[in-house]
Amino acid sequence: MKIIYHCFGGTHSSVTAASAHLGRLSRERSPSPRELLSLPFFDTREGNDHGDITLLGVDSMRNEVYFVGQRGKPYLLENIVNGLAQSFNIPPDSYRLVNVMHKVNISMKIGGFLSRRFRWLKTGRPLVTLGTVWAYPEIIKLVRNVLAEESNG
């Protein structure tokens, strides 16, 4: 199974969710800003990476875990992926799209915008990182659901 976490820019909430899924972040407590900033791809992806489905790792159930940015248009990604799967005879149960965008808070939105769009890293990065720490309990709930459904087969 290929599990694809997606969010607006594919660099904050989806990377966090995918990292938590892979056990690179604790599922029991919120991570520190330093832990988040040390994650590969966290607050580093650019606009010209959007749409590029990137592998982050393989989980203990041998699921491949990916993340991608969809510029706030999840239906585009869903239509493309589901349409291609149908046209190229890809089994629909071989992949799963997980939208993390609705777990994003205002601090992540503003911070992410400042950091990624305007490159105001000094202001944007701490704001988006702190926002991610605050949003983590919600993100981890989603990840736990995905993991539970996957382990139930």
Added chain:
Amino acid sequence: MKQLIFYSDTGFPFSVLAAAIRTGQLPDDRHPHQKELTGALRPYGMGKGDARIYSFEKGANGETCLALWTDGQGDMVQRAITSFLGLYQIEDYTLINLNYKKTSAMVFGTWLTKLPLLRNTGLSMIHRSVENIYDKLIKDANPNQQQ
């Protein structure tokens, strides 16, 4: 056989027209009549596009091609297509980006088609706009013949 994926990101289903030409639903030796054009577009609508993928089949050799369109986000959509197919090591496809502009006559014509009394006027405006680019569409619909 390589599958062709026609794609346009200018908010008009140019990709549907190219796929229809490719699969013989629209002529490739002359310009289409308004009725033919309307018939080719009707099943898919003339909305701005949401990346839904439509499949077209060619009778003779069983070739299929796909068409999708969006309003902007072309770079992201192309990356999503290539990276998703890449996950499954699928390489037997060619992505053809149709870079035609949606003219103001098309915008206005599309809008008029929503008004029952002015529907024909709208379709006529769209037909005239499509006629202007139809020769180029025929070439794009048959990429192998260009090489």
